Amino acid sequence: MSESTSQSVTEPKKGGHGAPAATHAPAAGAGGHGHGHVEGQAHLAHHFDTYQQQFDAGKLGIWLFLLTEVLFFSGLFCAYTIYRGMHPEIFVYAHYFLNTTMGAINTCVLLISSLTAAWAVRNAQLAQRKLLIFNIVVTVACACTFMVVKYFEYSHKFHDGLLPGPNFHPTEQVWELESFKKKHPEAAEYAEHLDKLGEERAHRKSAAGSADATVTGEYERPTEEQIEPLIKAGLIGPHAEDPYRISKPKNAHVFFGIYFCMTGLHGIHVVGGIIVWLWLLKRAAKNEFGPKYFGPIDYAALYWHLVDLIWIYLFPLLYLIH
Amino acid sequence: MANDDTPDTEASADADKQPKSQQGPSEEQPPAHKDDATAPTPKLEPTKQDEGDADERDSDSDVSAPAPVAAAVADGHAAAALHADHGLAHTMPIWMLVAVLGALMLLTILTVSVTNYDLGSQGNLVVGMVIATIKAGLVITFFMHLLWDKKFHLILFLTAVLFVVLFLSMSITDRGEYQGNIDLYQNTTSAAAK
Amino acid sequence: MASPSATADVVAPRSTSESENYLTHDKGVLSWIFTLDHKRIGVMYLCSVLAAFALGGFFALMVRTELLTPGRTIMDHDTYNQMFTLHGAIMVFLVIIPGIPAALGNIIMPLQLGAKDVAFPRLNLASYHLWVVGAVFMLSSLVINAVDTGWTFYTPYSLTTTTAVVPAAFGAFILGFSSIFTGLNFIVTVHKLRPPGMSWFRLPLFVWALYATALIQVLATPVIGITLLMMIVERTLHIGIFDPTLGGDPVLFQHFFWFYSHPAVYIMIVPAFGVIGEIIPVFSRKRMFGYKFIAASSVAIAFLGFLVWGHHLFVSGQSVLAGTIFSAITFLIAVPTAIKVFNWITTMYKGVIHLDTPMLYALAFLWVFTIGGLTGVFLAVMSVDVHLTDTYFVIAHFHYVMMGGAITAFMGGLHYWWPKAFGRMYNEKLGRMAACLVFLGLNVTFFPQFILGSRGMPRRYYNYLPEFQSLHVLSTVGAYTLGVGFLITAFYLVRSLKNGRIAPANPWGGVTLEWQCSSPPPYYNFHKPPVVEAGPYDGYENLMYDEKIGGYLPRKAKSG
């Protein structure tokens, strides 16, 4: 479609060629969406014939970029799905350590920033400079809030020894956690009790030098409510790390490996977004955007919505495991 | 892709004829373009002028730029008319943006509260994913205004999803098939360790 | 349509003289490093890729030399392992993948399309700069402690080895993005920057091939990105996704890896199809036979290429179910490939065939690629693959396709567009001689490896059974023949830059748009915006060879 119009308006090329030095800039803005930081003076690159063509090209470009982003994250989602499918107990176990409230807050924050981003596009289209600046500022503010919350989550995890791989040494047992107690009070109690039992058995073992698993006789059989959550979380039963006492599931660290990869990569994208928005804020302040040239804002917004989109999936997958 | 190609093909196939008819209108435009192109730092007013000139161009769009609109319609724009209003692309009304945000917030609350009820083995996961997908749908359709955008962009996005599904399904199927060998090994070895 | 004179001074504001071209437009190193002109970026890509090719070739010769004798010849185990790893990694990530699309494609594709530049010149430059950064990372491993995992980075070996895996993998990661940017740029360019009349089915086959390639680059490359990233994280933080000792799954890595790396094979070979599709018609003075079939088959191959990655895993412990699905789809790819070969051959039928250097390379490609393709079928048959996989049969197969296919086509394209890109003619006699040497060397090097493989010689072996020696020696001799061929090529190409005959605008009588602008092309490509009235291979008969300029002119221009 663009070519046909392009011929109808051959002249503007002059404008384009007037300042050959700077002609490429907007295209970079369009294609670079943050890769090339430039202030174009002529907003129509020399190799485009019309604003429509330039805009459409940028739009197609950013959509292709989003395509790659989706596939980029797919690897992590694949790993997630496989491990959750094969070892649900690890995920049940680990999710008690996550703070749903913080996750929910972050979700809302990102959604709001998405709104302001979409609004910013409208402002740019209608050349509403003040509103545009306002909306970009809000977007950036939300993004920063998101990162701050993330920072608190991460530092909390580090503090509790919830690190990937060999460094995974939780300071608290899962049944001591509020989140667990609230959900399954009986199970929590029973877990305490099993833990003591384990202690005793360990003592005898060291004393008698032999592991006799026949001490359970003294206690009455546990109820469904007591035992079910523990098995689901792999604290006891086939997936438990230690067959003789209540412990954590085998390879429990894998969840946090995936958790840090996914949220970390997403966080990096948020930071990238912040940088792009700040750059656009500068340009918006210079009032570079108007009905003919608002591509960069539109493209940045699209990218921002994708970041939001990914979080929309991460939130239930990581924080809302039942 | 085909949906995108055919209009392109038609549009450009007869393009070399069209321009000649359009010499007249196209000649008047350059000045406006020129000074907004060469102005060192465009102030607010030139952009205003641009807007005016944009409207003027679109009002008699049948003369100056029939091709984009025609192609746009052929391109399957949901609202080619709307599209024409603001020059390059469709503009989102504010009420719609706010409404969408409201919906998203509600869905977030819903998905959190749902976790308090046990919906069977995979129930919660399914519900969570369904809600997430609805939210994603809202964001894509309205915030990313794909509803008014070129169909080709939608196709691109769906292609991405298709390939992700392909990638996941094959690797997961395979992993599921040979998981047995891994479990067997882990059990036997841990048994040996005991 | 604006008048020629008007557009002329529009297009070349600095000077309206014909002599001014993109090579002379600006002076100084910086004007190259930070240029936004697709032709200059293409030239920079070309030089870098050729340099990398020389390095990779050197490693290849070292490997072949070591394999002259069963035991130790010149180096020890570890050095050998590093040599073949670097040979593979450099040739795949630094040479073949960017070779035709980024180097030749950047120079030629916008010209063929009739565009003034690619859609996003800065992204294009960024892509090149990323290539350089990636190359630095990859080669830095060579200084630190050269990586020895094989170019496939298979876990858990890549997690346990003490060599510098991380820089190499990170280099490959960056190179991936360089390739994504090129692809993205080309897709948008083809969609949005076509001049009037350039409808989809008037695109030259080279453009079609690059378009198909770009689709793969954009869809597949992100996955290798995340895979290598996860591998690096696994190696540094031990997240336990690929590491069996932490509950990870090494075979999962192979799935991830090949989801990209099989399509990557088509990133390497599909552009080669494009080049051949340009050369054969021009040197047969005849329309491409079954243009639409060839164009369509490129896209078909691009998409089918995504559905077959599992055929690399038949003996990796992949399930029978998955293996069967992948094998079945693998067979389907043979069909569009066969179509291409038959169409190319038929194009020559009743043509007027000029056996200049590019055509010699094209013919070499036809022969070599046929063998490569047919032996591919052997490997698609599951039970046979169980015996042949990870042996020299596989080595021979993919060298016939990558080296014999991609590189031969690259050389063909290089010779075909050399006059256009640099405005000089190379020494045709030497050119033909080198082409024959390369063809000969290729077959002598790699054909014995089919026999070695089927007899059970495993790949990546430093020692081997004495009874394999004779064939190994033959193969090494071939390798050196290849080396000589390429040295001669380098010699006469470089020399042509200084004292080669000035090239006419259209030395071969091509009718695609790039031949309509002067050689080398002006900074803004076209003094007059081109208007396309015909298909990419129409009107050879309207061109007339002119002895004085040694090139082709339109008939009417000659008479008038």
Added chain:
Amino acid sequence: MIVNLSVSLASVAFAEPKLPKLPDSPFFWMPPDASVTASNTDTLFNAMLWISLIFAVAIFFAMVRFCVKYRAKSRAANENAQKTSEHNTMLELTWSVIPFLIMVPLFVGGFKGYVNLRTPPRGAMEIRAQGQKWKWLFTYPGLGTPDDTLHVPVNTPVRIVINSVDVIHSLFIPAFRTKMDAVPGRYSDIWFKATEVGEFPIFCAEYCGTSHSDMLARVIVHPPGGYEKWLASTIASADSLSGKDRGAMLYEKQGCSTCHSIDGSPKVGPSWKGIFGKMEAMTAGSPMKVDENYLRESMMDPQAHVVMGFAPAMPTYQGKLSDKDIDGLIEFIKSLK
């Protein structure tokens, strides 16, 4: 790496693989076939060989013929190509369909063969194969100590359960046309039914590091009754041996010989010659005296203290060596003055 090159010039050449010569093959391409499953592979291979030959020759002939027949006189002559149809759907469909039709039987044949290769018959004799850097160890029913050679009876289905202790290896027996990766952290298996008595080579087909190409072994196909005889004798000798003879036996059988020489030449690990009682610098920590305790520790927990200048490449032998074995090895090392 340049450094390595210079170093390598100094270091000694690696031992030649001590392997049976591949028996000469009845035909040019494949090695002799010695297993029931080989016939399917060979038939398909030959079929494709002929198909490929026909296609290749046809294409080559057409190419050359056209080049000769339609060769241009000169550019100056300005000949024009004769008009021919630009495409011929019928023709193109034919040469799309014909290859497709050829593919179908090939796929089916390959599928059948593959399924057969991957499904061991019921009641097949089971042998455990363990890959480690850079050695295959085979464990037989009723034989405690593993053996570095694969012994199988002729005309008996044998299932080999494969796993690896370090990185991925691949058990490849060309004569049986079969191959399977040994993946750490899981089991995989192959099966075969040998039809020929004799010795055939086993390769490692998946790249596994420094001595990948020396990770070789032999499969010995015993005539009827031979396998049982061998098993009985090995069991007997394995128990009878003790002290340094036992160590000497284990040095070969347990794969020590791949990495440790007994003639003083350094390999992947330090040579055992005269190492006992020496003070050795360690990659981590202070130098240590090589005594019984150190040797025992190095077998059970090899990475604990690694001698300076060697990679920590040794797998643990925890649970693979009895105390008697360990003492035997220590005695053996002591004896190497």
